Amino acid sequence: MARILITSGPTRQYLDPVRYLTNASSGRMGQALADAALAGGHQVVIVSGPVEVEYPAAAEVMRVITTEEMLAACRGVFPDCDGAIGVAAPCDYRPEQVAPGKIAKTGQPLLLRLVETPDILAALGEEKGRRWLVGFALETDDQHRRALEKLHKKQCDLIVLNDPSAMHAAETQVEIMDATGRVVAACSGSKASVAAKIVEVIGQRLTPGTTSLKS
Amino acid sequence: MARILITSGPTRQYLDPVRYLTNASSGRMGQALADAALAGGHQVVIVSGPVEVEYPAAAEVMRVITTEEMLAACRGVFPDCDGAIGVAAPCDYRPEQVAPGKIAKTGQPLLLRLVETPDILAALGEEKGRRWLVGFALETDDQHRRALEKLHKKQCDLIVLNDPSAMHAAETQVEIMDATGRVVAACSGSKASVAAKIVEVIGQRLTPGTTSLKS
Numbered sequence: 001m002a003r004i005l006i007t008s009g010p011t012r013q014y015l016d017p018v019r020y021l022t023n024a025s026s027g028r029m030g031q032a033l034a035d036a037a038l039a040g041g042h043q044v045v046i047v048s049g050p051v052e053v054e055y056p057a058a059a060e061v062m063r064v065i066t067t068e069e070m071l072a073a074c075r076g077v078f079p080d081c082d083g084a085i086g087v088a089a090p091c092d093y094r095p096e097q098v099a100p101g102k103i104a105k106t107g108q109p110l111l112l113r114l115v116e117t118p119d120i121l122a123a124l125g126e127e128k129g130r131r132w133l134v135g136f137a138l139e140t141d142d143q144h145r146r147a148l149e150k151l152h153k154k155q156c157d158l159i160v161l162n163d164p165s166a167m168h169a170a171e172t173q174v175e176i177m178d179a180t181g182r183v184v185a186a187c188s189g190s191k192a193s194v195a196a197k198i199v200e201v202i203g204q205r206l207t208p209g210t211t212s213l214k215s
Numbered sequence: 216m217a218r219i220l221i222t223s224g225p226t227r228q229y230l231d232p233v234r235y236l237t238n239a240s241s242g243r244m245g246q247a248l249a250d251a252a253l254a255g256g257h258q259v260v261i262v263s264g265p266v267e268v269e270y271p272a273a274a275e276v277m278r279v280i281t282t283e284e285m286l287a288a289c290r291g292v293f294p295d296c297d298g299a300i301g302v303a304a305p306c307d308y309r310p311e312q313v314a315p316g317k318i319a320k321t322g323q324p325l326l327l328r329l330v331e332t333p334d335i336l337a338a339l340g341e342e343k344g345r346r347w348l349v350g351f352a353l354e355t356d357d358q359h360r361r362a363l364e365k366l367h368k369k370q371c372d373l374i375v376l377n378d379p380s381a382m383h384a385a386e387t388q389v390e391i392m393d394a395t396g397r398v399v400a401a402c403s404g405s406k407a408s409v410a411a412k413i414v415e416v417i418g419q420r421l422t423p424g425t426t427s428l429k430s
Contacts, residue, residue, distance in 0.1 A: 012239075019238055020239065021235070022234070093234070105331055107331065110308055113325075114327055116322065138233060140232050
């Protein structure tokens with residue numbers, strides 16, 4: 001049994017009180033992972049951006065809007081967890097300046113200067129100590145190489161490769177890759193069945209008392 | 216009895232396959248207006264951006280993603296309607312260029328050049344002929360003056376003033392203004408009750424056989 005942090009959903013980075021930059025993410029995979037982890041007897045803490053899905057009542061849910069807020073919430077709860085699954089799609093750029101009032105249209109192009117937001121998965125990787133970390137990679141090109149780079153850069157133990165077409169779909173298809181670049185599991189189907197598989201692989205490889213990747 | 220077009224929800228303007236610019240809009244007011252219009256015996260066609268709310272089964276629903284798609288869908292159905300309520304929050308800027316693959320982070324600021332998207336309400340206003348048009352104004356500053364300007368610029372018959380704080384709230388507060396700038400109705404409460412009031416005012420002032428603003 002483990003206490004698992006799950007980040008879920010998108011974050012928003014506002015330009016002004018009305019407009020924002022974000023990523024396509026429904027929170028459904030976070031919901032499915034929470035269900036699967038709870039079904040496996042684990043405790044679940046969800047840090048979620050704005051989504052319409054309903055998370056399981058047995059999970060502790062912390063709501064955030066921006067990437068900075070998501071990072072702060074994760075840093076608060078990660079020390080008391082055994083591991084984290086980063087399935088959120090945090091917005092990785094933010095407008096350098098946020099207008100206090102709604103930006104009026106002028107008929108002219110609007111030049112927006114975006115700066116990078118903090119990398120939540122990398123920050124958790126740096127602070128993880130003995131905790132485990134599972135990331136998700138959503139790449140449109142050269143998926144396996146980029147996913148493995150991401151795993152190493154963010155100090156993940158496993159990374160789940162996901163296709164952009166799955167973002168709002170009911171059916172999904174993933175591969176789970178370890179730190180050697182080996183695909184240790186692949187599955188497709190409903191988000192519920194894929195989530196169950198991911199939690200099973202985490203249980204086999206990362207939670208104590210079972211065969212670990214690192215032992 | 217009228218056939219009413221309701222635009223609802225946000226639109227999205229993608230930078231690349233993953234990231235997009237959008238507006239905060241849940242589609243709940245569109246849903247409430249559709250319910251209220253159907254309850255009033257009207258026919259309803261909804262053109263909606265991506266939302267999670269469920270529209271009434273008795274409404275015809277057309278799903279779109281971008282502002283351009285929303286405009287095209289509206290232009291297709293507006294000629295067969297008696298009037299339109301524009302409660303959607305179409306994204307009014309789009310990236311001048313859309314990257315075919317996910318833009319890789321470089322550690323450097325990203326300069327994004329945004330251009331204006333077509334104005335759906337204004338386009339319907341230009342093409343309305345004998346049809347009526349009700350707009351929504353969401354302004355953070357100088358609300359009444361800007362709402363009246365918007366009414367005239369977009370050739371609306373009525374405009375509903377809305378507060379940004381209502382965007383994702385269950386309770387809302389609106390004023391309905393006519394072309395003279397007079398507030399002809401004001402109400403607050405659930406979105407359902409506010410929507411019923413808006414449909415009632417439309418019925419009294421804009422649909423044939425009742426006292427019209429223009430008679």
